[in-house]
Structure formats: C-alpha cells, structure tokens
Amino acid sequence: MDRSDVGALVQSAIDGDAAAWKALVEGLSPLVWSVARAHRLSDADAHEVYQTVWFRFAQHLGRIREPQKAGSWLASTARHESLKVIKGLRRLTPTDDPQLLDRVSEDRTPEQSLLDAEEAAAESERIRHLWQEFEELGDRCRQLLRVLMASPPPSYQEVSAALGIAVGSIGPLRQRCLRRLRARLEARGAE
C-alpha cells in the first residue's frame, strides 16, 4: 500500500470493498502497533489498544472527515487510547526489555526461523545488539524511533499525530536520536 492510495482505499472500504479494508489493515497495522509499543504498553495492553483502534476505525469509517489522512487518524486514536490505558493504570506491568528479547526465542515468526539458521546467526546477533541499544535510549528517542521504524514507514504527519509533537521537530530529533544510537553501537563495538 502506498500512502497516496489511503484516501481511495478508505472510500472503497466505505462502499463495501473488503479487499480495500484488508489493504488498509496491512498497510497501517504496523503504525498502530508501533504507537502502542512506543508508549511502552505491555503485550496485553498493546493488544487491546490495537483492537480498540481498529474497531473504532471500522465504526467511524464513513464519518472520517479527511479519508486521505486515515493514517494520522489511526495514529492519534492509538495515542489517546495508549495514554488512557496508562492513566487508568489497570495493569502495572510495562514492557520489560529483557522479556521482549527473551520472547524472540519462544515465539518464532518465519523471519526469525530464517535468522536462527546457522549461517544467519551473526546477523541475528547484530540485530539483537541493535535492539538492546535502542531499548536503552532515553524515553524520548526510544519513543520517536519506535514509531518511525514501522514498516511501511509512516509520514511525519502520522508521527506527529502518534506522539503529539510538531511535524517540524521530527526530522532534527530523528537525526539526533539516530546519532545517539550510532554512538552507543560504536562504544559497544569498541569494548
């Protein structure tokens, strides 16, 4: 899904086209998930927020004012739901970084199985190190980068809606955070 198709896909979905809806889910799901994760929601909470966001999107489909900005609508709804869950403090179990890393070995996606193949062991190791350093960044950088790393990559409008920060500040912040991450990786390599 190309971001420029979003408006047309929303319109087709309103008209009852299930394939258009599926394309929207596939293209924008990683953004919604990333927003929940950027807020450090636990597995259970992230699952619930993700569902609430998509259920509400389906419900409001015909009433969304700017269909081409559905990505921003989803990001902003995911942000508000995440903040509500945090405020409600229903479950005091934020995502634990080591847990997330441990889970990799239990719950394998095809990509992981591939990675775990012997010839790819080094690559897997490199990705784990990268993730570890990323998780140890300050909250602000961690949050921004977690949203930006959604695939397909979100627009700055969507990132702005996801985190409540000005579009103009995202580029410079992103560069700074990536530089910081690179410095951590270099320091690790030098050890």
Next chain:
Amino acid sequence: MDDLSATGGGEPFDAQEPALGLLDGELREAASVLDPVPTALEQLAVEAFALHDLDARIAELTFDSVVDAIPVRGAVDVPRMLTFHADGLTVDVELTGHGLLGQVLPPQTAAIEVLSGPRAGSALTTDALGRFASEEPPSGPFALRLRTGGGVLVTDWLTA
C-alpha cells in the same frame, strides 16, 4: 534514501549523513523481526470490517472518569464512569471489577448487546426505567449496541 521515499510514507534524510539512513533501515528490519504485529491480531483487524455499519448511529463518548474526573486520593477500585450521547439520548455506564451497570436516558426499554469484537456479544435488556446490568465486567475492547424504539445505536469503542 530512494527506498524510503518510494513507499510514499518515509521522509528523506539529509544527504550529508547517509549512514544514519542505513541505521534507520536496520532499525526497521529489527522491529519487523523482534516486535512485529502479531498475526492473529492483524486478522482481528481484518475481521473488524464487519463492524462497519452505516445504519447504526454512533453514541459518542462525552465523559470518561479516567480522563475527566479528579482522582480521589487513596481510593482503590473506583468505578469507571462513562457517558455516551447521541441525538438526545444519553447512556450512562459504570464499570467495576464486579460488572457493568447502566441506564438509558430518557428512561426507555432497549435491547442491549455488549460487544467485545466483530463477533456477536452478550445480550442484556433494560427494565422500564432504562436500567441494565451485567455481572461480567468487560475486559479489553468493548462497545454497547442498543436497539431502541428509535433505531440502532452503537457506543464508541473503548478499552475497558
């Protein structure tokens, strides 16, 4: 960063620091390997298309004690109060650890379905004063679908 801009979403990097663009790509790869959208969850979002109902009116959330109320110091297990509005109809809901209580105002009878996803929910009916109750507290995403004399109404989805 042609590969990023080609998707139409990603924003290009400063050409002066191509290494940062590379690192960004590696992070994206790491996220898709280490923290992808769970497949079953994405399937639920696909199925959610069934919730697209042009005939039902939406009762919008106008009060939620989680954000709109001042917390009482030291109080534990405080019920969550919710109010939904649609065209002169109000639905008040109170969620506790023990269940769900609510009232339709102005008082009237309604058939109510507690939804937790795209599949059929559990059914409740109101008394003559529009009151309804369930001993099962909703957990996770939920919405109420109300069938009144005036038509079908669905509340905004929330995370309970």
